Each structure stands twice: as C-alpha cells, then as structure tokens.
Amino acid sequence: MRPRKVRGIARDTLRFILEASRSSLPVEFAGLLQVDEEIITEVLILPGTESSRMSALVRLYMLPNMAVAGSAHSHPSGDLRPSEQDLIFFLRTGDFNIIVGPPFDEQSFACYDGGGRRRDLAILDVEFKDSGFDEDFEDDFEDEFREDRL
Numbered sequence: 001m002r003p004r005k006v007r008g009i010a011r012d013t014l015r016f017i018l019e020a021s022r023s024s025l026p027v028e029f030a031g032l033l034q035v036d037e038e039i040i041t042e043v044l045i046l047p048g049t050e051s052s053r054m055s056a057l058v059r060l061y062m063l064p065n066m067a068v069a070g071s072a073h074s075h076p077s078g079d080l081r082p083s084e085q086d087l088i089f090f091l092r093t094g095d096f097n098i099i100v101g102p103p104f105d106e107q108s109f110a111c112y113d114g115g116g117r118r119r120d121l122a123i124l125d126v127e128f129k130d131s132g133f134d135e136d137f138e139d140d141f142e143d144e145f146r147e148d149r150l
C-alpha cells in the first residue's frame, strides 16, 4: 500500500504543515502524508497529542485503499530529533516522516525514514490543477516544477 516512488513534497503542502503547526501551538500538530503523482501533496490531520496520535493512526489504517507515505508532526520545543515514541510511530507510517519546529519557515524541518534515519526531502513547486486529466498532463507536469535539494 505504500507509494513506490516519492520525488519530494509540494511547497504548498510543506507550508500548510508549517502553518498548521504554528497555529496549533502550544499543542503539537500531527498528520499523515499522502502522495499523488509521486509527490507528497496531502495531509490527513491527526489529533494533536502524543497519546492520541497512535490510536488515531490505527483507526486511519483501517480505512480501505489508504496509501500513506509517512507522517508530519511538530515539536514546539524546536528540537527536530525524533523521540523514542516517534521512532516507533515512524516504523508504522512510512519512509517520509517530517518533524517541524519554530520558527516554522521552510528550513525549520527535518525528514526521517521509517528507521529513524535523517533523509533529504526535495521541496517541489507544483501547480495544483483541478481541471480534467489530459494526455499532455504528464509533460506539463514535468515542466511545472523546479526541484530544490536541501
């Protein structure tokens, strides 16, 4: 059920996570990441505390046809290292687990794989389209993002 390939996260999606984390203060923000066209573009928001996050996750995994690439949550302390509980959580969520913290700008995040190892996550400029799919879509899509390696 996990997406086979992930090229990065849409810049707007990262900004959403950062903004949601800022506005959740002092409570922690937590969500699950979903992928469309090999790019993380969706965030499913989970209840905000460490204890409820795990049970919410279990409930979400019972939904049919749900492919999750990983997770995103905030550390209001600003320490972007995963806690022991985070590492257990990451084993279950996938290979892209984002931790954000103050000041909640595009540099104030870290990404970890399912084993808790730090990894790069490209921020991609994606133009979201809600018009119908057409045959040129894939080519257009390639032209419309610029890849920034962190």
Ligand code: ZN
Residues within 6 Å of the ligand: 073, 074, 075, 082, 083, 086
């Ligand atoms: Zn944490």
